[in-house]
Amino acid sequence: MSTQNQVQPNKEKKESAMSKVLGVISGSFAPIIGVLAGAGLLKALLSVLTTLGWLSPESGTYIILSAAGDAIFHFLPVFLGISIALKLGANGYVGGVIGASILTPEILHLVENDVKTIDFLGFPVLLADYSSTVFPIFIAIFVYAGLDKLLKKFIYKDIQMFINPMISLLILVPLTMLIFGPIGTLLGEGLGSIINFLSDKSGLLAGAVLGASWTFLTIMGLHWTVIPLAIANLATGPDPIIAMAAAAPFAQVGIGIAVLLKTKDKDLKALAASGIVPGALAGTTEAINYGIILRFRRTMIYVIIASAVGGAINGSLGVVMNDFVLPSVLSIPAFAPIGLFVIGIGISFVLGFVLTYLFGYEGKNTNVKINKNYKRIYVNVKPETIGSPIRGNVVSLATIQDPLFATETVGKGIAIEPETGEVVSPVDGVITTQFPTGHAIGVTSDDGAEILIYIGLDTVKLKGEYFTSHVKQGDRVKQGDILIEFDLEKIKSSGYETTTPIVITNTEEYLDVKPSKSTTVQQKDALLKLTV
Numbered sequence: 089m090s091t092q093n094q095v096q097p098n099k100e101k102k103e104s105a106m107s108k109v110l111g112v113i114s115g116s117f118a119p120i121i122g123v124l125a126g127a128g129l130l131k132a133l134l135s136v137l138t139t140l141g142w143l144s145p146e147s148g149t150y151i152i153l154s155a156a157g158d159a160i161f162h163f164l165p166v167f168l169g170i171s172i173a174l175k176l177g178a179n180g181y182v183g184g185v186i187g188a189s190i191l192t193p194e195i196l197h198l199v200e201n202d203v204k205t206i207d208f209l210g211f212p213v214l215l216a217d218y219s220s221t222v223f224p225i226f227i228a229i230f231v232y233a234g235l236d237k238l239l240k241k242f243i244y245k246d247i248q249m250f251i252n253p254m255i256s257l258l259i260l261v262p263l264t265m266l267i268f269g270p271i272g273t274l275l276g277e278g279l280g281s282i283i284n285f286l287s288d289k290s291g292l293l294a295g296a297v298l299g300a301s302w303t304f305l306t307i308m309g310l311h312w313t314v315i316p317l318a319i320a321n322l323a324t325g326p327d328p329i330i331a332m333a334a335a336a337p338f339a340q341v342g343i344g345i346a347v348l349l350k351t352k353d354k355d356l357k358a359l360a361a362s363g364i365v366p367g368a369l370a371g372t373t374e375a376i377n378y379g380i381i382l383r384f385r386r387t388m389i390y391v392i393i394a395s396a397v398g399g400a401i402n403g404s405l406g407v408v409m410n411d412f413v414l415p416s417v418l419s420i421p422a423f424a425p426i427g428l429f430v431i432g433i434g435i436s437f438v439l440g441f442v443l444t445y446l447f448g449y450e451g452k453n454t455n456v457k458i459n460k461n462y463k464r465i466y467v468n469v470k471p472e473t474i475g476s477p478i479r480g481n482v483v484s485l486a487t488i489q490d491p492l493f494a495t496e497t498v499g500k501g502i503a504i505e506p507e508t509g510e511v512v513s514p515v516d517g518v519i520t521t522q523f524p525t526g527h528a529i530g531v532t533s534d535d536g537a538e539i540l541i542y543i544g545l546d547t548v549k550l551k552g553e554y555f556t557s558h559v560k561q562g563d564r565v566k567q568g569d570i571l572i573e574f575d576l577e578k579i580k581s582s583g584y585e586t587t588t589p590i591v592i593t594n595t596e597e598y599l600d601v602k603p604s605k606s607t608t609v610q611q612k613d614a615l616l617k618l619t620v
Contacts, residue, residue, distance in 0.1 A: 128413035176233035220323035224272030291403035299399020302336035326408035334415035335398025342440030371414030398436025469536030500601035501591030526555030
């Protein structure tokens with residue numbers, strides 16, 4: 089069960105399944121998306137330098153820099169094998185080796201020499217070049233994660249360190265070659281064919297729909313389900329998906345510039361300015377999306393119109409992406425034909441700017457504030473300081489392996505590496521969420537803060553063992569009251585991390601959630617400062 093599902097136990101099963109799928113996808117790509125985009129920009133730069141004649145493709149300089157740009161894409165199954173396995177709670181290095189096994193020189197040499205099949209215990213194995221592929225390794229690691237959990241139940245603990253990897257590789261590598269690789273390749277090619285078919289039949293319609301929806305897919309995190317399709321397309325040729333979606337971030341930047349020039353509100357002007365540069369140069373438009381487009385509903389109409397027009401132009405003219413990049417001014421050379429791409433994104437930018445500047449945006453609601461996540465909030469909470477529920481060392485949420493905590497999806501906060509197995513109430517308030525397994529608890533303070541204390545990672549799998557709850561849902565507590573006791577050493581010896589995130593799940597109601605700068609804390613010490 090994913091962390092998000094546990095935090096929101098009343099969600100319907102279907103919603104929880106979707107959250108889990110999106111969590112796996114985002115958790116797998118999030119750690120490498122930056123280097124993917126950076127490598128793509130490097131390849132785009134090399135393309136510009138060779139086109140201008142400043143660098144020869146035969147030169148040593150080009151070969152070395154090209155290797156730097158190509159490595160992440162060629163060995164993508166290795167990196168995804170690591171990140172997917174870690175996200176699913178399995179051994180990341182075994183996942184990486186499974187990915188590497190389909191890219192060994194012996195296999196690639198046979199493929200390059202047009203050897204179609206080899207034999208494995210009498211079964212024919214179809215050979216293919218799996219470099220830059222996405223779907224085969226996803227299937228393989230999903231199966232590996234299930235096998236790893238099964239082995240942990242039956243293999244004696246003292247020999248799991250080497251027996252489990254051996255058995256996993258012995259089973260998964262042949263299965264990947266025999267079954268998962270061909271199936272994943274067919275899946276990727278099939279989805280790519282569908283997208284290309286839609287683009288060929290009506291690139292205008294496909295581009296308009298994708299362009300218009302991309303802003304909202306990004307805001308909801310659903311773009312993670314589309315990015316793997318684009319990367320899979322690049323394994324066999326150019327990709328039209330990001331070329332059509334690229335209209336959206338340029339429309340967003342146009343809206344941001346118009347608001348900057350039009351508004352007289354100093355806070356809004358500063359917010360718009362903070363979003364324009366990263367949006368234009370890096371394709372990261374969160375400040376504009378959350379601070380302007382979600383705040384002022386009229387701009388939603390503008391971004392839909394501008395993005396749909398630009399997406400339709402790029403789709404109908406057959407614009408494609410040759411190397412994976414995040415759409416921005418700097419990444420323009422990664423698209424072709426460049427001239428047509430510039431026309432599409434340029435029109436989106438101009439439309440976003442003109443519509444916003446001429447017709448304006450909604451006036452500022454004085455009852456509304458904008459927090460540091462650029463989200464609109466209606467303040468109904470009070471400022472307060474949250475005490476530490478645990479004694480131990482303070483660490484950043486960014487170090488947590490669970491991406492739902494690391495990316496602050498659950499809420500802003502901090503984590504503690506506990507020194508003792510006791511959790512006390514960080515505030516005066518009420519127990520509002522009581523997990524039956526005892527590994528987590530939710531407290532709502534008298535001033536409105538909703539605090540989640542989540543002991544360890546994946547400790548829900550212990551099914552309550554080593555946890556003792558001293559309160560129940562609905563109980564009133566005072567700061568310092570004992571909430572949960574847990575056996576720290578036994579949890580560690582069972583193979584679980586005990587790092588404990590403490591997050592504010594209603595973060596959006598605060599202007600800022602500021603963690604303590606202390607490296608160690610005692611129970612009840614100031615841990616989080618909440619401002620409104």
